[in-house]
Amino acid sequence: MQLIVEKDYEAMSQSTMTLLLSKMIQPKKVNMAITAGNTPKRTYELLVEQVKNKPHFSNVTYFNFDEIPVFDEQGYGLTMHHLNRLYFKPANISSDQIMQMTPYNYLQFDDMIDKAGGLDLILMGIGADGHFCGNLPNTTEWQDKTVRINATEKHKELLLNEVGGDITKVPDYWVTMGPKSVMHARHLVLFATGKSKANIIKQALEGPITLDVPASILQLHPNLTVVLDEDAASELTKK
Template sequence: MKKIITKDYATMSELAAAIVLEKMMLPKRVNLSLTAGNTPVGMYEILIDKLQKMDFDRSTVHYYNFDEIPLVGERYGVTMSALNTAFYDQVHIDHGNLHELTAENNQAYDQKILQDGGLDLVVMGVGSDGHFCANMPGYTSFDRETFAVSFEKGDGLYTAITHLTDKEPASPYVTFGPRTILASKQLLVFANGKSKAEIMKKVLEGPITEEVPASILRTHPNITFILDEEAAALLEN
């Protein structure tokens, strides 16, 4: 594991973008799994800017969404909608290169990734509760590959999910499990801001336990953590 501490969010975003751009420039098929959310906003701005100034064969860059909450009556779920807006639509990615994860295909998804050559890079944030993708404390088993979690209107998960969106979620949600992520050739985790300081201390320096799902990530042979100074403020080593 490698730990990079940056002066600020801008540097964190530039370094994350560098890792993604390096993959895009390789003379081979690359399978990327990129996160939605607030952390990557700066990274996507840089990627969009750079991609507008580069002419190259993009047909070999493929995108695999790592989780999804379907929405009642909508074509795209929460993750796909967010990624379309933040990145995919902005840079006009061919639909054949976008690989949605859905309630229908999730059981065969690890086998699909395997046949497609495996993931080359996953870029992830960590939730303030220690979740990565949708591996939440209390719902995480390190042994899981891609899986679906059912919920019902009114139960705790339903309530938690509706906090993320003003639209109505459709059960089940789906996510890569820990083993799907750990099977990737390279992992990048980034975090910024004071609100992530406590959880990043647990993730990087606490026990490896399913109660802090992202703690398992530091066992991966090729993982880089990029934290701004605020998110790294509580680290001891």
């Protein structure tokens, strides 16, 4: 594991952007799965400045690694809606470069990735409960590939914020790349910011490997890069 600790969110975002850009600029086809959420907002702003309308980045194909079936007016699920808003549209990424996981094709998604040559990189955050991608505590097993997860009442409470507090929009399930699918990627990049993530980062990186903290499995990946700001890294003992 490579650990990169930066002073603050801006510096952490810059380092994450540089990692992505160094992967993308290779003179070959590159496949990346990227995350939505709050943490990557600045990373994507910086990346847009580097890649927008530059044909030499047409070698990159993007994947979403999970999807929540709450559809916008264009028919995109919640994850793709946010990826469009944060990165794809501002960077003017061609639809030909985007391979979507949906609630309808998730059973074929691992085959789609294999046929594309596998994933060179996955960029992911970590939840306060230790989840990565859509793998919440005790919802998947280590051997799971891309799966559908049925939402419990507790999960529906967590999803309520994702749908603006409208209980009628809370879905009964979501789909996600499971641990086995994620661990097959050639390079994993995990990033986090803020004191609120410090304890779960410690558990995930220095604690036992357990389904109670799903991200703990990432310790076993042979090419894991973790990018943190000082606050998120503040409880680690091995820096």
